[in-house]
Amino acid sequence: MQAPQRRPAPETETELQQRYHSLAGQRIADIAGELHWPVPDNLHSNKGWQGQLLEAALGCDAASKSEPDFTLLDIELKTIPIDSHGKVLESTYVCIVPLSHTPADAWQHSCAYKKLKRVLWIPLMSESVDIAERIIGTAILWTPTTQQMAMLQSDWQEFTSMINLGQLQDITSKHGDALQIRPKGADAKALSETINAQGETIQTMPRGYYLRPGFTQNILKSCLY
Amino acid sequence: MQAPQRRPAPETETELQQRYHSLAGQRIADIAGELHWPVPDNLHSNKGWQGQLLEAALGCDAASKSEPDFTLLDIELKTIPIDSHGKVLESTYVCIVPLSHTPADAWQHSCAYKKLKRVLWIPLMSESVDIAERIIGTAILWTPTTQQMAMLQSDWQEFTSMINLGQLQDITSKHGDALQIRPKGADAKALSETINAQGETIQTMPRGYYLRPGFTQNILKSCLY
DNA sequence: CAGGATCCACGTGTGGATCCTA
DNA sequence: TAGGATCCACACGTGGATCCTG
Numbered sequence: 001m002q003a004p005q006r007r008p009a010p011e012t013e014t015e016l017q018q019r020y021h022s023l024a025g026q027r028i029a030d031i032a033g034e035l036h037w038p039v040p041d042n043l044h045s046n047k048g049w050q051g052q053l054l055e056a057a058l059g060c061d062a063a064s065k066s067e068p069d070f071t072l073l074d075i076e077l078k079t080i081p082i083d084s085h086g087k088v089l090e091s092t093y094v095c096i097v098p099l100s101h102t103p104a105d106a107w108q109h110s111c112a113y114k115k116l117k118r119v120l121w122i123p124l125m126s127e128s129v130d131i132a133e134r135i136i137g138t139a140i141l142w143t144p145t146t147q148q149m150a151m152l153q154s155d156w157q158e159f160t161s162m163i164n165l166g167q168l169q170d171i172t173s174k175h176g177d178a179l180q181i182r183p184k185g186a187d188a189k190a191l192s193e194t195i196n197a198q199g200e201t202i203q204t205m206p207r208g209y210y211l212r213p214g215f216t217q218n219i220l221k222s223c224l225y
Numbered sequence: 226m227q228a229p230q231r232r233p234a235p236e237t238e239t240e241l242q243q244r245y246h247s248l249a250g251q252r253i254a255d256i257a258g259e260l261h262w263p264v265p266d267n268l269h270s271n272k273g274w275q276g277q278l279l280e281a282a283l284g285c286d287a288a289s290k291s292e293p294d295f296t297l298l299d300i301e302l303k304t305i306p307i308d309s310h311g312k313v314l315e316s317t318y319v320c321i322v323p324l325s326h327t328p329a330d331a332w333q334h335s336c337a338y339k340k341l342k343r344v345l346w347i348p349l350m351s352e353s354v355d356i357a358e359r360i361i362g363t364a365i366l367w368t369p370t371t372q373q374m375a376m377l378q379s380d381w382q383e384f385t386s387m388i389n390l391g392q393l394q395d396i397t398s399k400h401g402d403a404l405q406i407r408p409k410g411a412d413a414k415a416l417s418e419t420i421n422a423q424g425e426t427i428q429t430m431p432r433g434y435y436l437r438p439g440f441t442q443n444i445l446k447s448c449l450y
Numbered sequence: 451c452a453g454g455a456t457c458c459a460c461g462t463g464t465g466g467a468t469c470c471t472a
Numbered sequence: 473t474a475g476g477a478t479c480c481a482c483a484c485g486t487g488g489a490t491c492c493t494g
Contacts, residue, residue, distance in 0.1 A: 268479085269479075270479065270480065271479070271480045271481075272478080272479055272480070273479085273480070273481075274480080274481095277480095277481080316474080316475095397475085398474075398475045398476075399475085405475090407474095407475065407476065407477090408475090408476055408477060408478090410477090410478085411478075411479080412477065412478055412479090413476085413477060413478085430476095430477095437474095438473095438474085
């Protein structure tokens with residue numbers, strides 16, 4: 001009957017490593033128990049619950065926007081659902097797509113770049129229907145290879161150019177090799193502003209950048225056995 | 226033990242008139258009782274409570290920003306605290322002050338103009354410490370006279386020019402004849418962005434436009450006996 | 451199986467204003 | 473007495489992601 005807790009922020013990368021090593025092999029129930037978090041029966045009514053639990057367990061301190069989760073270490077945390085064969089089960093949300101006036105040469109100042117330049121991936125065996133019994137995998141602290149970074153930048157620049165030309169409506173989830181753009185909002189009625197090809201302001205559904213499963217699969221592949 | 230209620234939006238000005246006529250002379254307790262709103266002992270912990278009660282009683286439908294409270298009728302609602310002699314006891318909050326890039330020629334597109342071009346004033350005898358026993362006065366549906374509108378516009382344009390020149394720091398509550406600028410935020414630590422005289426972006430306290438008591442006193446004067 | 455739709459938490463900002471002290 | 477400070481409610485947007493049909 002204690003209040004939910006969270007751990008303090010790690011101050012060094014070594015400290016962070018110790019923590020995520022200690023998580024590997026644990027069940028969600030173990031981690032939730034230590035922090036006094038009640039485990040829900042399913043995720044229908046809080047799809048981000050597992051991610052938030054792991055943030056609390058590792059001591060993420062960014063409640064703020066567009067900041068990496070570990071502000072001191074400049075590292076982003078992502079939980080990634082996999083099956084028992086190590087196969088990635090979902091795409092990974094990165095950040096919202098800015099729909100107005102983004103300089104297309106500003107990749108290194110973009111939200112997507114900041115989120116992806118260094119990521120701690122926590123694989124989560126998600127085949128068990130029972131959330132409590134799901135097992136944490138071996139975490140990977142990833143920095144994109146030159147090739148991977150080039151793919152991301154290339155996709156991002158194409159998307160950004162199209163949006164600046166008012167062609168957002170022409171972008172589908174099929175575009176992009178590593179990144180894709182998909183809806184992101186409360187529901188299909190949510191609205192944001194952008195411009196059309198005539199430069200007029202119009203209302204449209206908010207979108208997010210997502211990493212394709214194939215891309216994240218490649219990141220994890222080297223480390224699964 | 227019923228849930229708090231609110232009335233539907235009035236569809237015509239006549240309907241609105243009927244409603245606010247029926248409020249005159251009633252106690253806060255009467256109105257709150259009909260809507261099943263519990264009356265607080267004081268306003269320390271919800272300074273806007275009375276205004277929100279009257280919004281519910283009259284059927285304001287704008288939960289949205291920068292819209293008049295009665296969206297169909299394009300009318301704004303303001304409760305105004307007075308003493309037993311009809312003296313206005315407080316300044317009246319209008320809207321927040323935009324701290325970046327407002328064209329100084331855009332008075333008629335400004336938030337302040339939209340809020341003030343037609344206002345239903347509900348005087349509230351506020352000398353009683355007992356909130357429940359406070360009495361609603363005779364409401365006034367006001368459109369600014371040419372003179373009043375000129376004062377408002379003049380004040381607004383001077384403020385807007387100064388802000389665009391980066392002189393926000395030089396504006397005090399002493400400036401302005403009808404309007405004044407005062408702090409508006411959670412507390413003294415709240416921050417917004419503006420520019421200084423060198424054009425650099427700086428952090429400053431958020432501000433609001435307020436009507437001086439003398440100005441609202443003149444509006445009410447013609448109708449009090 | 452993947453594109454389109456959706457769900458909760460929570461921080462922030464605006465709208466409703468009044469409080470409080472020099 | 474009025475200028476500066478402050479209080480709550482609630483809508484909205486972003487961050488955490490997964491759901492669910494053709």
